[in-house]
Amino acid sequence: MSQPSFVPKTVYVTYIASTPVKVWAALTNPEFTRQYFFGCSVELEPKVGGAFVLRMPDGAVNAQGRVMAWDPPRKLSVTWRVELSEEMRKLPECLVTYEVEALDGAVRLTMTEAHQWEVPDAILSGGRMGWPAILSSLKSLLETGKPLVVRLEPPKEMLEAVRRVTATG
Amino acid sequence: MSSELEFVYVTYIATTPEKLWQALTDGAFTSQYWFGTRIESDWRVGSRVSFWRDGALSDSGEVLEYTPPRRLSYTWHVEFHEEFRREKPSRVTFELEPTADAVKLTIVHDQFEPGSKVFAAINGGWPKVLASLKSFLETGRGLAVAGCEAAKPAQEQAIAEAQRGAASAKARR
Numbered sequence: 001m002s003q004p005s006f007v008p009k010t011v012y013v014t015y016i017a018s019t020p021v022k023v024w025a026a027l028t029n030p031e032f033t034r035q036y037f038f039g040c041s042v043e044l045e046p047k048v049g050g051a052f053v054l055r056m057p058d059g060a061v062n063a064q065g066r067v068m069a070w071d072p073p074r075k076l077s078v079t080w081r082v083e084l085s086e087e088m089r090k091l092p093e094c095l096v097t098y099e100v101e102a103l104d105g106a107v108r109l110t111m112t113e114a115h116q117w118e119v120p121d122a123i124l125s126g127g128r129m130g131w132p133a134i135l136s137s138l139k140s141l142l143e144t145g146k147p148l149v150v151r152l153e154p155p156k157e158m159l160e161a162v163r164r165v166t167a168t169g
Numbered sequence: 170m171s172s173e174l175e176f177v178y179v180t181y182i183a184t185t186p187e188k189l190w191q192a193l194t195d196g197a198f199t200s201q202y203w204f205g206t207r208i209e210s211d212w213r214v215g216s217r218v219s220f221w222r223d224g225a226l227s228d229s230g231e232v233l234e235y236t237p238p239r240r241l242s243y244t245w246h247v248e249f250h251e252e253f254r255r256e257k258p259s260r261v262t263f264e265l266e267p268t269a270d271a272v273k274l275t276i277v278h279d280q281f282e283p284g285s286k287v288f289a290a291i292n293g294g295w296p297k298v299l300a301s302l303k304s305f306l307e308t309g310r311g312l313a314v315a316g317c318e319a320a321k322p323a324q325e326q327a328i329a330e331a332q333r334g335a336a337s338a339k340a341r342r
Contacts, residue, residue, distance in 0.1 A: 013296040015296065015297055015312055015314055016300070017304055017308070104313065104314060105312060105313030105314045106313065106314040132180060136180050136182070136271075136303070139300065139303060140183060140307055143308050148181050148183055148270065148271045150181050150273075151269050
């Protein structure tokens with residue numbers, strides 16, 4: 001079976017005054033993700049090949065996929081298909097990877113969003129708006145006990161691009 | 170001649186634009202989160218900006234824009250390392266936007282020489298400095314991670330590619 005090849009397109013690095021175990025819990029535990037991921041709960045089967053679901057507060061599926069790497073508390077990788085609309089469901093799934101590294105005095109968290117097709121920048125703009133807000137809030141939650149409340153405008157540019165791509169494809 | 174190389178980073182900080190502005194422009198503050206770096210300038214457009222670390226000049230520049238508490242821009246010339254010192258100055262711009270209960274801080278570092286070695290170094294450096302800045306404003310303490318090591322080559326390349334993408338997406342808006 002040939003694996004599709006995923007190319008990193010968006011990388012976000014941050015440093016958190018915490019431990020790898022706590023950062024791992026914040027990434028994989030729905031009690032935590034609900035607080036910083038726009039209210040979404042993560043559901044993970046803790047093994048390679050297991051199911052991954054990101055569920056919205058109303059129970060609808062925001063995104064889902066498969067666990068591709070499960071190496072607590074260092075590396076989590078999941079395929080990620082956005083299920084927010086019929087059109088988005090048609091896009092090739094991407095691969096989201098979190099890497100957690102202990103350094104002296106802080107934990108380095110690297111989020112990489114990788115794609116297996118020539119994804120237009122307009123579609124990438126959705127993640128490039130969202131990830132900094134999500135991961136800033138995660139850092140605040142771990143360091144201060146309080147997440148941030150960041151409200152983002154709907155990613156119009158991305159939604160239009162998704163419409164264009166899926167209409168012709 | 171400058172290249173397409175561009176570093177863009179966004180973070181959200183639970184603070185006010187005024188406090189964030191002070192943290193970016195006052196040496197007494199920068200030395201608490203910027204790994205001991207003290208920034209110094211009278212902040213008039215055209216004035217010199219100096220970055221002091223361990224008693225030595227680490228970087229220098231010139232004030233391009235000073236519009237508190239919204240927009241700050243200066244040129245950036247690395248002084249502490251000979252290989253970097255040969256390069257022409259690049260440009261750093263900070264933009265502060267208040268949101269519901271946080272400030273959105275966008276930093277753009279651009280106008281690098283083609284093949285710039287400084288670009289590779291700042292890709293590793295800025296996320297650390299900005300994470301420490303966020304910790305400092307939210308908890309009163311900067312991070313204790315070591316200073317300005319460069320990003321891993323694979324990460325650096327991915328960031329560069331991602332940032333170029335972000336830059337062209339931005340240019341079209």
